[in-house]
Amino acid sequence: MTALAFDVNGRTQSVDVDPATPLLYVLRDDLRLNGAKFGCGLGQCGACTVIVDHGAVLSCITPVSLVVGRRVRTVEGLGRADRPGPVQQAFIDEQAAQCGYCIAGMVMRAQALLERTPNPTDDEIRREMAINLCRCGTHLRILRAVRRAASLLAASVRSSAP
């Protein structure tokens, strides 16, 4: 097997795995990143959501061979527990988690959405987030968190503008 190289959270990673291995298992098992989670392996629940280039992608159905040479981002790349990024901060502020298993996927989907549409309407948020399932019923808090993240992101863009 030839080594497959791609960027993960700003660093080039190179793995020597079966190219058909879904990105999810490469991230978790080879790169030891926990954010993306196994929820279904069928592309139906969004727990495995990561960002590839500019789009939110379901890593459980994306073979690692497709992301060679591309840029992958996971929650670990957005911030740390002691220094959360704006979207993560919004989820913490709204205490938008019960069991928390779906939350990393929600954060990545929200991040991708807000990068594309900085000021989404409620309907747009609901439609965009629809692929991500939450079983605990935290939906309304998550929606509030995404709205809050929109304003936090806008503020951080403003504050970093020259």
Added chain:
Amino acid sequence: MTARVDRAARRRLLAAGGAIVVSFPLRAAPLARTSAASAPVAQLPGSLKSEPFIDGWIRIDALGGITVFTGKAELGQGIKTALIQVAAEQLLVDPRRVAIVAADTERTPDEGYTAGSHSMQDSGTAIRLAAAQTRAILASRAAMRFGVGVEDVLLRDGVASAGVHRAGYGELVTGEVLHVRARADAPLRDPRSHFVSGKAWSRIDIPAKVSGAAAYVQDLRLEGMVHGRVLRPAGPNATLGSFDASAIAALPGVLKVVQDGRFVGVVAQREWQAVVAWRRMTQIARWDETPSLPLPGTLYRSLREAPSEDSVIAERGTPPLDATTSISAAYRRPYQAHASIGPSCAVARVAGNTCTVWSHTQGVFPLRKAIAELLRLPAEQVRCIHVEGSGCYGHNGADDVAADAALLARAWPGRPVRVQWMREDEHAWEPYGPPMIAELRATLDASGAIVDWAHDVWSNPHSTRPGGAGDLLAGTLVADAFVPTLPKPLPQPEGGGDRNAIPLYAFPSLRITHHFLPRMPLRTSALRSLGAYHNVFAIESFMDELARAGKVDPIDFRLRHMRDPRAQAVIGLAAERFGWTAWRPRAGRGRGFAFARYKNLAAYAAIAMEVEVRRDSGAVRVVRAVAATDSGEIVNPDGIRNQIEGGIVQATSWTLFEAVAFDATRVTSRDWGGYPILRFPQAPGSIDVHLVDRPGEPFLGTGEAAQGPAAAAIANGVADAVGVRLRDIPFTPARVREALAA
């Protein structure tokens, strides 16, 4: 139910109770009133009964590091945070200095199962008293060492001081010092000076979970760990016809193929290799299937015809002879799934004659016993360690996958074997919330008041937790199979299928009968709120039907029959905040109301909803929900709101979408496509929760209070919107369209 305590004890109770923070309410526990000198073990409250020694709960190491031990498991409800707060409060330290060890058969007390509403009562009580006593010990030892009076010792954040004297906690308690019995009268801190307990403390686990820290059993990575998958039979009565194990053994990375009767599994070096092997196994295995499940459309008939153990759980009065109107209705609910977002997972390691299992089970001690039986080992040689999983909402596949891991680990000894259930495994094999039928009949007098009430409920078991090896799926699949424990109904006042079947209304005459159906074509067990979801759905739908028949406002009708003042209060509050009397009908929109007191002894919840029904597609949507709850004295308002919001959303999903699909031989809903649940576009428009605070009253369990009322509020709203009465859950668009066309 509130315990009867006198004023002084009540104050002590308050001092105790007021301290506890969190989503978990504390039930009033009768306090020991004997003197400190002779506090027998039997009178120790909470889990101190089973672990009376302080150091079972609190340890302080030489460097002053504090560790709290609890037998309860973190289910995502924030129990760890809460217990840390309790301990930190009594020990006068910053909660961030306190570590917690939860649910480990080798290290923590045995506190049975973690079932929501009892955690704080059992574990919180014990830890609070143990920590308080530890503080007293620290103070007295510091006093001895400094040569001062105890009252001159100041304890703060890990250090005891008096004037120039200082000593860290770790220097003061060494060795066996904490190995003393707890006391029921340990001096609790004055609630007025609480600095952390009773405060809204952010959950400690959320920052880690949004940034990818290892938090779940699925994230465990142990040295030398290998990966397993199991191949489940095609259906509950399927036997293995043909299976070429050698074809699987030849796949890349496969270390071992295990076949023992109908238990089939594979161990592979890497996870993806295990998944590939699993796929291949699924394709090549041939199963001989015997029909054992009810044919489509016959589920409810088969329930009514199944052998039942009948018991009258409540009876009073006699039905009047001169009744004017008698109305009856039947309400039904199918198999519904926990459908946890993260399919169940466990890691096990067998070495020599010992086995260690890491699991998200709700009961490490019962699981240990069952796995020991499965492996035919003494229980002391099996260790179960709880690690958090995704929300389980009751008895899901956690225990079963632990058994799978133990068997595969035995086949590949010396290395940790991680078994992850696939989505299809979880959907097809988890124990379901059982199908239920509730038949209600009421008699009204000339004035329209209910004078007689009958409620018959048919249900499979709501609890099949281990138990023994026969209650683990693998235990029933191995060649030398174990026999499941004979299911028994859970007794009142909690109940199982009959939970909340007894109405809180003051009907002069009633008869409530539970028809327990022990035979399970598909395995069933506890799903959040157990029978309360369906019984409250039935009762509150029926109340609405009766009100409508008499052309009476549904809320007035309920108040007419309700004597409990706290119930009246939440009913009134929800109605008022919803704007019930100002409501103006709109095409396609309706309002619905429902009320219940969970188990008739826990929290009160009244829910008013505005729902929208689309006549073209049959889609039902909750536009807004307004809830009023009474959980006794409020400890953490945000925690209660979270439980109620989550409960309403989850119940909306059950009520509008969910039904396990099956044919004569197997479950056919194996993924989210086949078992759709609520997604963001279908989530309610808004949920407002209004809390009634009752300082001084005992704390009441709230986590399962919203489900039943939510279901009925939806049904009542639909009836109001489009004039059709839906009695069969779920209210899928197709069903709604059919009802509209009829």
Added chain:
Amino acid sequence: MSSAAPRRGPAPWLRASRVLVVLVALALGALALAWRPVIDPVDPPAASAFAPELVRRGAQLAGVGNCAACHTRPEGPSLAGGVALSTPFGVVYGTNITPEPETGIGRWSEAAFVRAMRRGVDREGRHLYPAFPYDHFVRTADEDLHALYAYLMTRDAVRAPAPENRLLFPLGFRPLIAGWKLLFLDTEPLAPNPRSSAEWNRGAYLVQSLGHCSSCHSPREVLGNEDRVRYLDGGDAEGWTVPALNVKSPSPLPWNVEQLVSYLRTGIARDHAIAGGPMQGVVAGLATASAADVLAIAVYIDSTLGSPTPSRQDLAKASRARASQPTLPPAVGPGDATLALGSNVYAHACAACHDAGRGPSSSSALQLPLAVAVHDPDPRSLIRIVLGGIRPIDANAGRWMPAFGDALTDEQLVALLAYLRRAAAGAPPWPDVAARVREVRTEPPA
């Protein structure tokens, strides 16, 4: 040169004015031809004026007609209009056909409704754009129109004015439509075929009237009219390639009536791909139609599909053979690098599900040699399926294919399409797949 006096015709101004008069006369004549009278408004009829059985029948027929596709915005109020229909001539908005008096059809008498359906003229005499398929509805029987009127008049009234159409100049001038109708609106009633069964005739009637299937399943000519000669040769809808329903059907396997009924009612039939794109809405509508009518439609379509020709029989045999292999063959031949990439993409991303054959879970999906999209004359439908996936609408239970749009680069997608065309369909390559992919990727969101 003779010395005769010069002949004098009419003066230039007179000549010009005569031409003008003729032109004006022609124009006035055309306008006169185009003119339609106003039908007097009525008070909105009470819902109770219509028998429930009639309303039910109308609901079933509305399911066949799939009114919602053009008259109900996604998640919007039922039949209240506002749906943008892209045509080559600009954007036309579906109108509000709820019984609301001011912005809907609440003041339309039954006669006005019938005239709209059969002649494409609204109550006030304005011509309606043939995006509204009255070229089909013209054939609807009296009793069916009667039931539909009852159905529409008993819906919830919603106040919602339709947005202004945005048409290329001068098509905003409605009287021009009269000319179109002169050429293309065939008002001849349908004659049943005495040699066919009642069921077939019912199906023929439904398909050609309310079903308006050929609106999508036939090609259109430059003026937007259906090409009658190439009836059911296949067409376009909302950017999807719509397959032929006649001898030119690209379906790899033949259909029978039972499969057609299953597909039309549920969107899925054994050995055939699931319904995607606009067909999902059609299926949703047919789910509410009467079983007898759906069967009739299936009987008719079965006949238009006809017995498979020898070449289609060969295709069926080859497709079954390919589908019975454990996986698709690796790529060989011209364009090797692209095909090799496509082969890898298939093997890594698609094969896990699509090699397995359709099983109970969505992770066992139809083998692609049996999927019509790879056999279509152009790749647009396949592109949309791969980019967007197919999932059940309205939270129904059903099969689920995830979207791969963000996972695949254009290069990977183009390679995959080329590979599938060769290895799954065994057909000649589609021309300019890269351009088709770019078109779909860059089109504005709906």
